[in-house]
Amino acid sequence: QVQLVQSGAEVKKPGASVRVSCKASGYTFTGHYMHWVRQAPAQGFEWMGWINCNTGATNYAQKFQGRVTMTRDTSISTAYMELSRLTSDDTAVYYCLRVGGPSGWYWDYWGQGTLVTVSS
């Protein structure tokens, strides 16, 4: 069965960077785009961008341009999201999401989420 298993919780200081991993199993990794979203405490979801797991092409939300980098390692079916220059506003649960179909804009599987806490 399809699974997306994310790396564990992180605590970072302001100004640092964080990298979250998302290991996929149960399907052909390169056959689906992966998106990333986050949910800050008591708030809704915020879309961050996507990566084409086949070609490595990316598209980032304007808000995160210059601060986010999405990569993948096809040899281990793992996608990564790195966010730099962290502030307290980046404290959130980060999720990887598998695109569900050709339209590309809905997600049929989500990772379990990774809590990133930014605190001095």
Next chain:
Amino acid sequence: QSALTQPASVSGSPGQSIAISCTGTSSDVGGYNYVSWYQHHPGKAPKLMIYEVSNRPSGVPDRFSGSKSGNTASLTISGLQADDEADYYCSSYTGYSAVFGTGTKVTVL
């Protein structure tokens, strides 16, 4: 990009029907048939309930249905059950990105 507007809470008794609205603009909900809905039990991974306005993934009960009129999409849950109690979020394509709704807490009385 502003979040789509959802009611903060909706409640109903077991067996009743409820509807959750998701209001956007002609640049998102009204402009594309790419609205999806997610059920989120806190602490768990969200679950896809409806995609492309009205399509139901396999395994999702037909008690869940979706529709759209103009800039507003709706998720209807009929025959409400205790396990339906959760947070629900809509999402829409915007032409170059995605935007989510503010979220609705569904309470089963």
